[in-house]
Amino acid sequence: MSAKLSSPVYPVTWCNDHVQLIDQTKLPGEHTVVEIRRSGDMATAIQTMIVRGAPAIGVAAAFGMYLGSREITASEPALFLEQLKEIGQTLGATRPTAVNLFWAISRMLKVAQETSGPVSEIQAQLLQTALAIASEDVQTCKAIGEHGLSILPAEPQKLCLLTHCNAGALATAGYGTALGVVRSAWTADRLARVYADETRPRLQGAKLTAWECVQEGIPVTVISDGMAAHCMQQGMVDLVVVGADRIAANGDAANKIGTYSVALCAQAHQIPFYVAAPLSTIDFDLPDGSQIPIEERHPSELYQLGDLNLCPPGVEFYNPAFDVTPAALIAGIITEHGVFKPEDVQSKLQHLAHR
Numbered sequence: 001m002s003a004k005l006s007s008p009v010y011p012v013t014w015c016n017d018h019v020q021l022i023d024q025t026k027l028p029g030e031h032t033v034v035e036i037r038r039s040g041d042m043a044t045a046i047q048t049m050i051v052r053g054a055p056a057i058g059v060a061a062a063f064g065m066y067l068g069s070r071e072i073t074a075s076e077p078a079l080f081l082e083q084l085k086e087i088g089q090t091l092g093a094t095r096p097t098a099v100n101l102f103w104a105i106s107r108m109l110k111v112a113q114e115t116s117g118p119v120s121e122i123q124a125q126l127l128q129t130a131l132a133i134a135s136e137d138v139q140t141c142k143a144i145g146e147h148g149l150s151i152l153p154a155e156p157q158k159l160c161l162l163t164h165c166n167a168g169a170l171a172t173a174g175y176g177t178a179l180g181v182v183r184s185a186w187t188a189d190r191l192a193r194v195y196a197d198e199t200r201p202r203l204q205g206a207k208l209t210a211w212e213c214v215q216e217g218i219p220v221t222v223i224s225d226g227m228a229a230h231c232m233q234q235g236m237v238d239l240v241v242v243g244a245d246r247i248a249a250n251g252d253a254a255n256k257i258g259t260y261s262v263a264l265c266a267q268a269h270q271i272p273f274y275v276a277a278p279l280s281t282i283d284f285d286l287p288d289g290s291q292i293p294i295e296e297r298h299p300s301e302l303y304q305l306g307d308l309n310l311c312p313p314g315v316e317f318y319n320p321a322f323d324v325t326p327a328a329l330i331a332g333i334i335t336e337h338g339v340f341k342p343e344d345v346q347s348k349l350q351h352l353a354h355r
Contacts, residue, residue, distance in 0.1 A: 009169040009212065011051060012059045014131060019063045021051045024170055028211040039068030039087050046094040046101075049202070053171020054245040054281055055137050058100030061091045062130035065108040069123045080119050084112055096293040097254055097322045099246040099283045104133055137173035140278045141180045143336035148181030148241070149188055150339055151274055151332060158192035159185065159238040162228060165199045165256035166208035167243025167276065177276040178241045179212060181334060186218050193219045195237060199256055200225055201301040201319065225258050232269040240266045241334075244277040249350070251327030251342020252289025253277070257320055263329040275325070276334040284350045289324035297321050 011022045019036040025048070026032050034050055036042050042064030045051050051060045068087035074080045088105040095101055108126055115125045152159060161182060168179030175183065185191040194213055199205035206222045213220035223231060231237050240262060244253040253259075253275045266273040286292060299317035303310050311317075327342035340348055 008174055009215065010174045011053075011056050011170050012063065012134060012173060014063060014134070019060070019067070021045055021060065022170065023050050024052055024208060025050055027170075028207050028214075036063075037067065039064045039071060039091065042067060043091050043094050046091070052204075053166065054098035054100040054243070055141070055172040055177070055278060056170065057095060057098050058104035058280065059130075059134045059137055059173045061101050062104040062108055062133045064091050065105060066123070066126045066130045069112075069126050072119075075119055077119060077122065080122065081109075081112055085109060095295060097245050097295045100278075100280050103280045107133065134173045137278070138175055140336040141169075141172050141175035141177055144177050144276050144278065144334055145175065145180030145184035147336070147338050148274075148276060148334045149184050149190070151181075151239070151241075151272070151334065152185060152190050153238070158190055160193045160195060160236055161185065161191065162195040162197070162231070162237045162240045162262070163209060164197040164205060164225075164228075164240075164242050164259050164262050166204040166212070168209060168212040170208050170212060171243060176212070176243075177278065177334075178243045179209065181241050181274075181276050182213075182218065183216070186216070191218070193221060195228075195231060196220055196222050197225050197228055197258065197262065198222055199258060204256065225261070228262050229265040229268075232265055232271055237266075237269075237271055240271060240273045241276055242274075244275050244281050245322060246286075246292050247275070247277060247282045247333065247345065248286040248289045248292060249282070249284045249346045250288045251330060251333060251345045252292070252324050253327075253330060253333070254289060254292045254294070254322045254324045257323050260323040260325045260329075263325045267329050272331040273325075273329055274332050274334055274339075275330055279335055279337065279349060279353055282335075282345060282349060282353065284346060284353060289326065292322075292324055294323070295321040 013020045072083045111129045115122045168176035196205040196209040246254045332339045
């Protein structure tokens with residue numbers, strides 16, 4: 001097993017002339033770094049989940065756009081922009097559900113279009129924008145964590161929180177959304193324990209959320225996805241906080257497959273269910289969650305464990321990577337601007353998205 005880290009976790013880092021990604025497919029057994037120098041390699045890293053988590057994907061895509069801009073040989077700005085759009089299309093095709101990916105690509109293209117001067121100046125502005133996106137995300141997550149303290153019951157007892165998948169530093173530029181709330185609760189001495197659903201089939205909860213908690217000494221207990229209802233029934237869970245990959249204008253939220261089940265269980269046991277996500281995760285162009293595209297991944301994630309096949313030949317598979325939790329099941333959405341009821345998302349946040 002990898003040793004504890006003494007420094008914060010930053011899954012996407014710019015290093016002079018290339019990007020370094022923590023290879024999340026190797027955690028928790030190995031803490032290894034992959035160097036990315038070309039936009040095509042960044043697209044592959046996003047597709048294969050070397051980097052994953054909606055905000056982290058957005059940051060990675062921003063750097064991918066800059067790396068791609070260095071590969072363009074055209075010296076005429078109009079032609080340069082056309083080729084940059086093609087790079088954006090390639091990056092955007094990697095993960096269809098996470099809206100932060102498209103938000104970051106759009107922001108990079110907008111900067112390129114609005115920058116006057118030679119191609120070298122456009123490239124310089126693209127790098128500065130990618131660096132800004134990464135820095136802003138860390139600050140956004142810390143703000144989400146601080147606002148998350150307001151959802152904790154007023155009583156001074158320490159709480160047990162349950163989360164699904166990984167919405168921590170590894171899923172962002174650092175600190176995390178749902179785990180940002182966990183970190184803030186831990187710092188404020190309001191947290192007793194985190195229950196981390198293992199999150200089948202890729203086990204992001206068991207591998208990544210648990211790993212992050214262990215690095216910081218936060219008490220964490222891994223449970224199988226099917227145990228969440230039992231733990232709630234036994235009074236072991238006070239609050240549920242999860243992340244999101246895309247939130248519709250009405251507050252419906254897409255997150256890792258299994259989140260909807262957790263929300264239903266929380267409702268049945270009268271346990272508050274919250275979603276923590278930055279403004280960039282809200283897709284105001286989609287009126288509700290029925291229009292959120294749901295990525296389907298290769299069935300080997302279900303039937304293979306290393307080299308071992310778990311299922312008999314001839315079985316068919318269905319492997320959606322995400323599900324949509326209806327707004328009616330969500331107590332509130334924790335953003336960098338505060339905590340909002342799902343029905344208030346559009347009226348109170350949309351104007352901020354167009355600043």
